[in-house]
Amino acid sequence: MNSFSYSRARDVAAAVDEVALPERQAKFIAGGTNLLDLMKENVMHPRHLVDITHLELNTIEDTLEGGLRLGALVTNADTAYHEQVDTRYPLLSKAILAGASPQLRNMATNGGNLMQRTRCYYFYDTATPCNKREPGTGCSAIRGFNRIHAILGTSEHCIATHPSDMCVALAALEAKVHVRGPHGDRAIPFADFHRLPGDTPELDNNLQPDELITAIELPPQGFADHHSYLKLRDRTSYAFALVSVAAALELDGDTIREARLALGGVAHKPWRDPEAEALLIGKSATRESFQLAAEKILQGAKGFPYNEFKIELARRAIVRAFEQALTNEK
Structure with a gap:
């Protein structure tokens, strides 16, 4: 793992300001259940980490429209077992509990779940070409062992899959992702958050590098009965x-x-x-x-x-x- 500096953000605005400085090559860190693995494997090497775990993004509350707002720093476990989620959005609760392990769900955050990266073998293996890790080097999976790989929306540059269970339920529920950046707040429909590989497989989503996920908004319709x-x-x-x-x-x-x-x-x-x-x-x-x-x-x-x-x-x-x-x- 490469060396890096560390700071703890005092509020959302300060966190965004720190990551917005290009010379810092900074990343947000909360549960760290994916980012730290990638750093240990030398797949990602940020020069600075901004700790956001103490920000006020850890609540679940009703919205004025009748839906539910999930704070980005609420853990996956707390989300899955929350009474409102379990009762009104059991599809989401079941999807979360199908993923990872209890220990990881206790650490992983909602925002981090959306940002996790593919588990493609070749993405993690720095001795092999990977367009997602190093654009322009090629996709080893296309002619390699591709049992876990994509069958829809692929390109000649990448056939990796997104690993999240939670995100599949959020897609079906038509959630929105709320983010904060240097230019203010915006809401991204879930269908537009993640990307297909196309010619830029290194880009997993449409979040800007200096934007922070603050919440996930669930609509009123939760399909609790069926x-x-x-x-x-x-x-x-x-x-x-x-x-x-x-x-x-x-x-x-x-x-x-x-x-x-x-x-x-x-x-x-x-x-x-x-x-x-x-x-x-x-x-x-x-x-x-x-x-x-x-x-x-x-x-x-x-x-x-x-x-x-x-x-x-x-x-x-x-x-x-x-x-x-x-x-x-x-």
Whole structure:
């Protein structure tokens, strides 16, 4: 690990000001559950760390619009077990609890979860080319061992996947990300927060380097009655998803009034397709309807030598998740 300097921010404005100085090459640090690993592996080497753990961003409160505002520094564990989240947004609670381990969830923050980087083997292996780590060097995964890699939204420059479970649920719920930068506050729709690799795989999201996540806003609709988070992985705990599905329904009898579908483990960002969801509106909540949505959202999926199985796995997982959402079976 390279040497670095450290400071503790007294408030949000001071934290933003410190990171805004380009010569400092600074990063925010809170739980540090991903950043410190990357520093130890020599993948990231900030020259200065700004500790934000003492900022007043650690509350969960109602919004005037009837939703819920999650402070960026609330831990994943406290979020998942919060009464309002568990009752009104159980899809989010289940997604969080499907990720990492209890020890990590006790340290990891909501803002940090959004910012975590891919777990691609080649990104962590500094002896191999990686466009995400060093733009222009190539993507070792495309012709390498790519079992955990993306099948949607890839480019010739990168086929890495986003590792978060929490973010898949936030995508399905259509959350907003509130950030503060040198020019003030702004809210980013969750669909616009993370990026596909395109020609700039080194950029994971549309946050500016000097902006700080302050909160995540959940809308009033939480799909508490009919939801499911299904995570398929190599072992039942402490493993990243091969495919995960956040499915949510609003029903009128057996007719679908509203549907949400987001996939994890298959792309550089949580994957949604509004057209696939629209296919379900007005349809009966049947396996046949869910299969149509699965075919649509996976249209254009492309496998690589070791991960072609993900396409069929995702297709079946979508149907299963929606069927579970009808009764909220686990």
